[in-house]
Amino acid sequence: MISEVNRLRSELGPRSEYRKPEFLAKLADRLTDSPALLERPLVRALIDDIREFPEKQRLSRTKALVNGATENSIAGLFNASYFPSLSLEYLQYRTLPVDEHLAERYASPTMPIVIENMSEGFRSRTVVALFPENQLDGHQDPQDLIFYFIDKFVERHQRLTLPLIEALMEPGAFPLVRAASEPMMELASSWWVRMHEYHHREGDLPIPKYLSAKSIKPLAGLEELRTDVSSMLACLSDHRLPRETAELTYQFILSERLLRYAVEGIPRPNYDAVASQVLFTYLAENSAISIEDGRIHLSPDLPATLRCFLDEIQSIESLIHEHELEDVRTRLLAFVNRYTDFDEEAKDYRHISFFAEAKERLGF
Incomplete structure (x- = not known):
């Protein structure tokens, strides 16, 4: 057939x-x-x-x-x-x-x-x-229905994310991800996409209602990041979820969002890579991550910093009840640009040096 x-x-x-x-x-x-x-x-x-x-x-x-x-x-x-x-x-x-x-x-x-x-x-x-x-x-x-092809998520994770973890993370980071079997990777991926789509539909500027307002690269990336940070925090705070799978899913999403998406886009970052720049820079500026000897170290305070990050986005989006949509979009765009490397001459974003060097070194 x-x-x-x-x-x-x-x-x-x-x-x-x-x-x-x-x-x-x-x-x-x-x-x-x-x-x-x-x-x-x-x-x-x-x-x-x-x-x-x-x-x-x-x-x-x-x-x-x-x-x-x-x-x-x-x-x-x-x-x-x-x-x-x-x-x-x-x-x-x-x-x-x-x-x-x-x-x-x-x-x-x-x-x-x-x-x-x-x-x-x-x-x-x-x-x-x-x-x-x-x-x-x-x-x-x-x-x-929206279909997510979980076997492709797992293949991509094994091909790209796991090597990035080995090359760029401190020893011992993401222990559940490193040890996960393929069926557990499938399960974590399936939890991720379910939470991802749910959180798209939540908040003051939900998708699909505000899809056109968030269609440009930086705002599309920020929306993806908003949903993923919301999903990570839900994994940590919702104690009715099975703990081990919830913790694995948190680590899985964070590793994908912090590392794998960050190297996407040739020669310029795509919208997911722009979002990962925002996350990386925000976490670094707030001491939730640090670079030591070329490797990323995660602070125990990282979940609290993720909460603060999400609060900032939600605070801007809540202005829709008092301000025009274009004003809210302008504020969201300013938030993105504060934490990214924007090339004024090309009018596009650049890969930040840490991940640009990683892309070249690993051949991605």
Whole structure:
């Protein structure tokens, strides 16, 4: 079946054709002519949806089956500029264990999964998640699931984060992360993404309501950092969560946010790297981390400093109740720029020297 999807996707032609009725009718016919694909209810739903598109602007049948998760499968015609590898795709997955308190307390339409079989577009390393608006219709309803590919999180952690820990951290830092088995890494990653999506929807400027206001690189990065710091603090303070897994998840998120995201972006930092600059500089200026002999040392006061950091962001965002949105955005941007290396001539951010040197030394 996957080979059949790969064959069809190789014959699609330019992305600019995807929304044209003639293209969609031809694709529907090709899907119908494939017995291996036609036996799948999800493919039949996609056929019906694209035959009615664009008159009906929603892939409602397809998304209903994807959300229902009865087949443990995802199918669709995807058209997202930031995931250029995706087009006509099919994926089969397995789910992960869910802690009852975590799922209830930090509820969101998040589905952490491990990929078991996938078409070619999903093989791209950059595709670590899939959002409802990535489908042809570009739409997201509140009940639509957001899929996170946990196997890719774990692979990335093993390939990048663990070497960064060994090269840049004091001996003994992140002990639970260093000792974690692959199943425990999967569990910690799944906790992370559930909390991450929950915290996006909390606060005075939640996502998706204020998505457009936070779309520029520094504010997009700050929003990602806000959610991750909120998640770390929840792991430490919510004593109804299983302690060992909560502590592992805290260390996992901190190692990813402090180290791995910091080296992303070539030649300029991407939005996640900008956010990690903010975190690194803030923690250093407040003595929560220090650099000794080229290695990062973590202070016992680091969690308290994270709390202060989050309080500062929340204090700025709370001004939305008294000030215009643009004024709040300006203050958030000033907060970011205070803790980053901004190149006035290029009008973009630079990797701070500690991580620029680490990137070169480790070949990232």
